Amino acid sequence: MIRINCPYCGERDHSEFSYGGDATINYPSLDASEKEWTEAIFFRKNIKGFQFETWHHSNGCRMWLVVERSTVTHEIKSVKPCHPNLQKVVENNK
Amino acid sequence: MTKFNAWNVIKNGLNGQSYWTRQWRDPEPKSIYDVVIIGGGLHGLATAYYLAKNHNIKNVAILEKGWIGGGNAGRNTTIVRSNYMMPGNHEFYEHSLKLWENLSHELNYNVMFSQRAHVSLFHSPGAKDSVSRIYNIMRLHGTDAELWDLKTLKKKIPHLNYHNSRFPILGAAVQKRAGNARHDAVAWGYARAADTLGVDILQNCEVTGFTRKNGNIESIQTSRGIIKGKKIGFAVAGNTSMLWQMAELGNLPIESHKLQAFVSEAVKPLLDQVVVYGVGGAHFYISQSDKGSMVFGGDLDWYKSYAQRGNLPMVQDVAEAAMAIFPSLGRIRLLRHWAGVMDMTMDGSFFICKTPISNLYLNAGWNYGGFKASPASGWYFADLIANESPHNYVQNHNLERFEKGINIDERGAGPDPKLHG
Numbered sequence: 001m002i003r004i005n006c007p008y009c010g011e012r013d014h015s016e017f018s019y020g021g022d023a024t025i026n027y028p029s030l031d032a033s034e035k036e037w038t039e040a041i042f043f044r045k046n047i048k049g050f051q052f053e054t055w056h057h058s059n060g061c062r063m064w065l066v067v068e069r070s071t072v073t074h075e076i077k078s079v080k081p082c083h084p085n086l087q088k089v090v091e092n093n094k
Numbered sequence: 095m096t097k098f099n100a101w102n103v104i105k106n107g108l109n110g111q112s113y114w115t116r117q118w119r120d121p122e123p124k125s126i127y128d129v130v131i132i133g134g135g136l137h138g139l140a141t142a143y144y145l146a147k148n149h150n151i152k153n154v155a156i157l158e159k160g161w162i163g164g165g166n167a168g169r170n171t172t173i174v175r176s177n178y179m180m181p182g183n184h185e186f187y188e189h190s191l192k193l194w195e196n197l198s199h200e201l202n203y204n205v206m207f208s209q210r211a212h213v214s215l216f217h218s219p220g221a222k223d224s225v226s227r228i229y230n231i232m233r234l235h236g237t238d239a240e241l242w243d244l245k246t247l248k249k250k251i252p253h254l255n256y257h258n259s260r261f262p263i264l265g266a267a268v269q270k271r272a273g274n275a276r277h278d279a280v281a282w283g284y285a286r287a288a289d290t291l292g293v294d295i296l297q298n299c300e301v302t303g304f305t306r307k308n309g310n311i312e313s314i315q316t317s318r319g320i321i322k323g324k325k326i327g328f329a330v331a332g333n334t335s336m337l338w339q340m341a342e343l344g345n346l347p348i349e350s351h352k353l354q355a356f357v358s359e360a361v362k363p364l365l366d367q368v369v370v371y372g373v374g375g376a377h378f379y380i381s382q383s384d385k386g387s388m389v390f391g392g393d394l395d396w397y398k399s400y401a402q403r404g405n406l407p408m409v410q411d412v413a414e415a416a417m418a419i420f421p422s423l424g425r426i427r428l429l430r431h432w433a434g435v436m437d438m439t440m441d442g443s444f445f446i447c448k449t450p451i452s453n454l455y456l457n458a459g460w461n462y463g464g465f466k467a468s469p470a471s472g473w474y475f476a477d478l479i480a481n482e483s484p485h486n487y488v489q490n491h492n493l494e495r496f497e498k499g500i501n502i503d504e505r506g507a508g509p510d511p512k513l514h515g
Contacts, residue, residue, distance in 0.1 A: 001406055002397075015407040019397035019512065033467075034497060041509050042440045042496040043345035046335035048400045070348070071400050 005079050007090045009060030010039045023066045023082075041053075055083060064091060095290045097216070099203055117282065118289035121367060123296050123321050126502030129442055129479055130323030132301055132331035132337065134158025134466065135167045137457055140472020141329060141479070143201075146291035148473070149480035153468030154293045155323070156235075157316060159300035159384030164282030166332055166464060170393045171355050171379060174466040175212045175272035177239065180502050185487045187463075188237050190470030191271060191279045197469060202298035203283030205275045206384065212272035213242070213251065214370040215419070217261040225267040232269075241496070242266045242452060252366065255421050261373045274368060274381055277465065284472070296321075297498055298363035304341050310453045311341065325479055327455045329471075332435035333400075334458040337389040343450060347440040347496055348389075349511040351394045352406035352433040358411060358426045371419045377515060387427060390416065393515050395433070404433040437463060443502035447484065447492035448476050455479050456493075461514050 002014035021043055028036040045051075048071055057066045064082040069075070081087050096102055096115050106113050109295070113368050124163065129145055131138045134156045145151045154161075154274035162400035176196050214224045222241075229239035243265045248256060256263060283294055296318060303315040313322045328337055328451035335346050360440050368381040381389035395405050409431060416423050439445070449456050457475045460467060484492070490500050496509075507513035 013407075014397070014405075018323060021398075021510065038497040039345070042347040044335075044347070044511075045345055045348055046398075048336055048350075049332075051398075051400065054480065071398055074228055 002074050002076070004055060004065070004076065006063075006065065007079060007081055007087075009057065009064055012057075012060060012074060014055075016057060016059040017055045017065075018058040020056055020064065023052040023054045046073060050077060053062050095109040095286060098204075103515075118288075118295055121294045121296070123155065123299070123316075124294065125320075127294070127324070128153040129325045129327065130154075130273040130321060131156045131327045131329055133328065134285075134295060134297065134402065135165050135278055135331070136163070136284065136328065136468035137331070137460075137471045137475065138329035139243060139281060139288060140468050141327060141457065141475045142293045143284050143288040143291070143424065143473045145480060146288060146293055148390075149476060152292035154288075155321065156288075156293065156295050157299045157301060157314070157321070158295070158297050159317075161297050161352050162285050162295060163278055166434040167277055167281045167435070167488075168189060169355065169432055170275040170277060170465040171381070171389050172222065172277050172465055173179045173212065173272070173292065173369075173379065173381065174207070174252070174275055175269055176237055176466075177212065177214070177228065177267075177269050177272070179228045180443070180504055182487055182502060184232060184235050184237065186470050186474070187467065187474070188235065189456035189487070190467055191237075192312055193469035194275065194466070195271070197275075197280070197283070201283035201287045203224050203279060203286060205279045205283050207275040208384075209271050210273040210369065210381070211367045212242040212249075212269045213367045214267045214372075215263050215265075216267065217264060217373045219264070224263060228265050229269075238269060238357075239273050240268050241272070242268050247458040251369065253367070253420070253422050254369070255419055259418060260342060261312065261418075272368065272430070276384075301337065301340070306342075306451075309399060309451065311451055323453075325453050325455065327475060327479055329457040329475065331458050331460045331464055334437050334456075341358045341364060341451065341454065346458070347493065348437045349398050350400050350435050351397075351438045351512055352399045352401060352404065353394050353462065353515075354392065354408055354412070354431055354433045355389065356409075356431040357383070358388040358423075359391075359429050361388070361426065362386065364388070364422075367420070371415060376411075376415040378412060378419060380416070381421065388423065394438070394512055396512055398512075400435055402433055402435060404431055432511050436464070438511035438514055440496060440506065440511060441501035441503040442505055442508040443470070443491060445491055446471065446478055448478070449493075450483075464485040
């Protein structure tokens with residue numbers, strides 16, 4: 001079991017969460033070329049090692065998180081809210 | 095190589111088994127080959143075999159970082175079927191099934207292919223309509239497919255949970271020619287047959303880098319020295335992205351996920367078919383091996399991973415599905431479980447295609463379906479490498495299909511690799 005330290009709820013089993021995917025995708029502007037959109041939607045770095053990825057606390061607070069996790073050892077380095085402004089709220093409340 | 099036949103079995107039986115020769119050589123790498131296949135799994139071995147057999151290209155090497163058949167070849171549930179409906183896919187998998195039907199004779203090696211029927215249960219009128227559409231498409235293309243009503247199903251498999259199930263069984267979609275095979279024997283059979291035709295199988299030979307010249311890959315750095323290949327093929331599903339980036343080719347429409355499989359202790363004959371159950375979020379498939387073990391599996395672990403080990407929530411999930419459909423398995427003990435790393439693609443279909451490097455060819459993205467595909471995968475990958483243009487069946491199984499909007503998405507699940515189970 002992977003344990004994810006949700007910034008809102010505390011440490012929980014990963015079975016409470018749903019895996020999203022690559023958190024580093026930058027979607028291009030709406031008038032960007034098909035090539036750029038194809039790259040953003042379909043192509044992935046598929047990192048072996050630490051990567052930033054999204055998880056949804058679907059059976060908890062239902063917030064989206066950015067998790068820095070190794071895809072080899074499953075070790076987690078950091079967990080943050082997806083939205084940068086919410087990160088500040090979490091820090092102010094500590 | 096001593097041929098396997100009744101005469102040689104009797105002769106060696108009378109001579110203390112002393113006349114058997116080793117099944118494949120352990121050669122030193124040559125400096126240059128016509129074709130180098132990276133990856134000594136079922137697809138790489140089959141490719142090398144069909145290059146030699148169908149195209150008379152015999153100066154071929156297979157580079158394998160561990161030992162042949164030690165990766166996903168030995169980490170699957172050995173199911174063989176061809177119940178696909180998308181153009182390209184159904185012709186491809188049907189050809190694969192036909193190759194399976196003659197594989198033991200073709201390789202002079204008993205792969206224990208057993209056409210015991212693949213029985214896919216349905217639990218609602220909607221599911222019946224949906225599966226009927228797929229199985230009708232199969233019939234229109236000459237593949238065997240039939241629907242079993244509840245009466246037939248109860249007669250064939252009496253011990254499913256017909257009574258108190260949350261999702262009552264209404265019947266099943268069946269492919270009778272489908273079944274399973276012995277995975278190790280497939281790897282060994284292809285290795286032995288390819289070696290006999292002159293293919294060098296180089297084990298413990300890990301690729302560490304590529305040297306480029308004039309846009310081509312000129313040579314491959316390996317743990318056993320530098321090896322040159324006029325043409326190079328990748329067949330390393332699970333780790334395709336790593337090799338792709340080593341060749342400085344950027345990103346692929348692939349994520350690596352792990353899929354678990356389970357083997358129980360051996361029991362007396364219990365199940366004559368491959369049974370598939372999928373409803374209400376569950377996904378479960380089971381058969382019984384010739385040793386008597388129940389072999390079964392379920393979904394991916396749902397998060398991206400290169401680890402060849404499974405996680406416990408999926409063990410629980412699969413056990414629950416087993417109990418829902420096969421309550422008689424309640425007291426059975428699990429012997430082993432393991433995970434294999436899969437290339438999960440953005441539309442659930444594979445790649446057999448050319449690449450931006452003119453002497454490099456790609457075989458990847460097998461999702462859940464790599465085992466059954468291996469004979470046809472080798473057949474059409476060899477065809478692509480030899481003739482330098484894809485066969486009609488695999489003409490859209492390339493990396494450009496996403497930009498062109500011709501995704502081959504059997505499930506219609508969209509661009510999320512983990513959903514294409």
